[in-house]
Structure formats: C-alpha cells, structure tokens
Amino acid sequence: MRGVQRNGQPGQRDYRLAIYPNRIRLPLVILGALVFVLFGVFICYQAVTAMSSAPLAGVFLALSALAIVFFGGCLIYGAVRLAKPKPVVVLDNEGLYDHASFTGVGFVPWREISGAMADNDGTQRMLSVTLFDPSTVLDRTTGWRGFLVRSNARMMGTPVNISQNMVAMPISQLAAEIRLAAEKTTTWR
Structure with missing residues (x-):
C-alpha cells in the first residue's frame, strides 16, 4: 500500500485524495x-x-x-x-476528513474552509487549516475530545491541525492541494 491514493483532480466528479499514516514516523x-x-x-x-x-x-x-x-x-x-491502516486525511468534492490524530475533527465541508498553510510549531512541521467560523467545528466536538480540540485551537489558532509526523505526504504539498480543492470544488458546484 502506498502512502497516498488519488482519483481524479480537484473539481472533477471522481476526485478523492486519501493520505495514509506515515509508515516510517x-x-x-x-x-x-x-x-x-x-x-x-x-x-x-x-x-x-x-x-x-x-x-x-x-x-x-x-x-x-x-x-x-x-x-x-x-x-x-x-x-x-x-x-489497520486507514486514511488519516481524505479530500473529496464534499470536503476534508481529518482523522490524523485523536484531536482530528472529522468532516469539514469546503464551504467552511478559508485556507491552509504549512508552518513550524517548535520542532515539528504542522498544517493549519483556517476556517471562516471555527466555532462551527468546535460546536460539533464534545466531551474529552472537544476539550482537547478547543485547547489545540487556542494554541494553534484553528481547530484543524495536522502534523507532518502523521501523514505520508509533505505538509506543504497537502496545504496546496487543500487550497486548490477548496477553490475548485466550491466553484464547480
């Protein structure tokens, strides 16, 4: 199994990008x-x-x-x-599915995503997905996970953060793919 599986390109009907855990890290x-x-x-x-x-x-x-x-x-x-390797991040025409960590927020539709950027957080490379209204994602997460997601959002500025350690694709490339997919899929509809 490869670390990345792609069908189509952003904006095409069969678009799906599945990114699996980093098998080395x-x-x-x-x-x-x-x-x-x-x-x-x-x-x-x-x-x-x-x-x-x-x-x-x-x-x-x-x-x-x-x-x-x-x-x-x-x-x-x-x-x-x-x-049991399952994709940790999936992009399709509906949105982004974040299951890269315990604080992964699950599904985020493209209409809620305003951008994505790769950055260094101390010693590790992180992908931060910016949202138009972070409270919509924060309201969907409850319990212990909700507490961790809110803490993460306070530290990082957004609730959707993905570590390079968890994905088998360079974070800068994933950020560019998210920006392109968000732009293409919202204009395609």
Whole structure:
C-alpha cells in the first residue's frame, strides 16, 4: 500500500485524495509512547516502595499513573493505526476528513474552509487549516475530545491541525492541494 491514493483532480466528479499514516514516523511515535509508559511504570514502582518514607511519594504515584494512562492511550492508538491502516486525511468534492490524530475533527465541508498553510510549531512541521467560523467545528466536538480540540485551537489558532509526523505526504504539498480543492470544488458546484 502506498502512502497516498488519488482519483481524479480537484473539481472533477471522481476526485478523492486519501493520505495514509506515515509508515516510517508512526513506529517512532509508538516507540516514544512505549518508553514513556515504561518510565511511568518505573516511577510508579519507586513511588509505591517509598510510600512510607517519602512524603511526596503519593504525588509522584498520581503523576506517573496519569503518564501511564495518557501515553498508554497514545501507544494503543498508534499501534491500531499501524496494524489497520486507514486514511488519516481524505479530500473529496464534499470536503476534508481529518482523522490524523485523536484531536482530528472529522468532516469539514469546503464551504467552511478559508485556507491552509504549512508552518513550524517548535520542532515539528504542522498544517493549519483556517476556517471562516471555527466555532462551527468546535460546536460539533464534545466531551474529552472537544476539550482537547478547543485547547489545540487556542494554541494553534484553528481547530484543524495536522502534523507532518502523521501523514505520508509533505505538509506543504497537502496545504496546496487543500487550497486548490477548496477553490475548485466550491466553484464547480
């Protein structure tokens, strides 16, 4: 399986661009999550053995348990993505489907998208999809995921952000494809 599958071009009736997870970087993300889970287990063990003599052992136990749960979730999510590869980003004549991370917002129709740009966020390359009204996407996400998407939107300025680590296509090329598809599909209708 290739990392990118294309049918047609933006504006054509059969247009569909499916982008799969990056098969090189995803195992590295999984390995990193595994290291943090093991480190959390080690700290948890140390905190339990020092419980009677160290006054802050309970704090370390709670923090290490949170790390185990969070990075364990990342580990499971990455392992499932690697075992059953499904597209993480899909573009078609209807809109963009974002399933690149746990904070992926799902479907966003072209009429809500105002642009896309590639940028560096500290150490990694990110694609930010700008929206005419971000609240429409934020209102569709609820619960724990909604909290994470809102936090992400506050940090990045938009709720739709895709990391280069998660996709098998250069982010700058994907940004150009999104801009072209948004322009072509809205004029085609």
